[in-house]
Amino acid sequence: MRILHSVRIALAVTAVCAASALISQAVRAPSSVPASCPERWDGDRPGGWVPAAADLDGVEESLVPGEPVTAMICAYPGHNARPGGERLAGSRILTGEAGAMARDLDYLPVTTADPGGPCTQKGGAMTNYLIRFAYPRGEALWVGSAEEANSCVTTTNGTVGSRSYVGRDIAAAYRTGTWSPAPPDDPCQGFPGRRGQNERMVPGEPVSVLVCGRATYDRPSPRLEHGGPTAAALAATLNSLDTLPSENVCRGGGGAQDDTLLLLFGYPEGPPAAVRVLTACDPGVNNGLLQANLDANARDQVKRLAPPA
Template identity: 90%
Template sequence: MRLLRSVRIALAVTAVCAAAALISQAVRAPSSVPASCPERWGGDRPGGWVPAAADLEGVEESLVPGEPVTAMICAYPGDNARPGGERLAGSRILTAEAGAMARDLDYLPVTTADPGGPCTQMGGATTNYLIRFAYPRGEALWVGSAEEVNSCVTTTNGTVGSRSYVGPDITAAYRTGTWNPARPDDPCHGFPGRRGQDGRMVPGEPVSVLVCGQAPYDGRSPRLEHGRQAAEDLAAALNSLDARPGENVCRGGEVAQGDTLLLLFGYREGPPAAVRILTACDPGVDNGLLQANLDANARDQVKRLAPPA
């Protein structure tokens, strides 16, 4: 009889402990972002808005940290002449390609400051997007962006933002259910960005640099590509400049042919880091987030690596 009573007490204690453990797990469970798309866009400009910033590790350094398992795209079409309050038009869920989408967005250069800058003012259609990335343990993260006729969009997770333009890629993913970012036919005609360019003009360890000259009105941009040593030396020269947050503007005289160069630093993985050189402007170095004045060392290296005008 005593043995039976002891067994019952032991089972009761076990049950209480198990219940306490379940309650503890429920209390510690990560809070989730609402699982449905908001009925209206809550921002007042193309992109740049999310319903709430996520409390996830890494959101201060990356738009989409970690490895989400699904991505739900919510679309809000409208017009940039009447921004704000656009109604939800539909949604699309990506599963197999959510990780690839997250990795590509993770590479974009970000800043905690307002990444805004001057924009052209053409009127036209705009589609705002919210993307809800869901993680295996129940966490979730909103990213807000847009496709806009002026390509003047901020993409944000509510903590950091990027001016890198990915609107057409999100539109294609929403329409097709696949993530397949378009690459420019001519790299010299793009201005890509890479994570870390908010802190250094050229982040990481580049393995090559493509130097693109200014394209004539009726032809292809002149260019020269250089290997690792030239890329490392040029990156070191640019990183030694006294950089400051960029305003995406410069002051100077008339820009002549050969005064503008685009440097595309290549890496073993991920997108290139772009730096624009404007020798007739002050400041003359701009990576989209940082600006700096050219010194004699950087100017000489750029001139030596530039293609013939």
């Protein structure tokens, strides 16, 4: 899935430029944001499209900057084998929940780059969603996303986008009128993301790290949790590696000697930052937006913290 290409708007003293930008098919529109749901989804894939990109402060750093007061969710059901052109099925207004929804989307890591990488190809139902956030002074902003069988979706505001999957939570909000994201039944089976992971492998100051091993067909992932000092030391080691934009692929790996570990760094608030480590793969460290090669220090440190096989 393509993520997006950003074009910064230059401001002159006497004129304001029009816009352009974004995720493959999404094109930055004039500054007015439509007040009603479009009748059709005008993208050609799950998520990754908005009808107009807002000219608001902060849209280059966050999916939903500021403090919107309402959120209107528009639904476009279809099938992932025939994406594009889905008809509007309905809409729902969230009022008291809009701020919480914006805050949670603000935590997601965003980028203007295209990390690429493969998606699984399971066929199934898909629903594209547009969310129109309205602000107290009359401004508005669209966010596009989707619920999809492979969880392989781009969520975008027309200027930046995220590969972190929130389709299930958006679908639940549309059905119930309440924004109440549910934690995963098994954290070791998810791959969440956190704001700042486009700049550092592990952003901020984590207070814990859950190390998940490889699951098998007859047992869940083994896991071992460590406290703040260990999490901080491991984060510092990973952040010392030379990174490059992630393509979400690596060379090698998959053999019996390959340790596959998921590191979930916890924080006092907001979602964890996930980092996947494949010790026999190159590059072997990946947070979804950045990749890096394992050095000997990082390899040894990760193996010491891994749960028993």
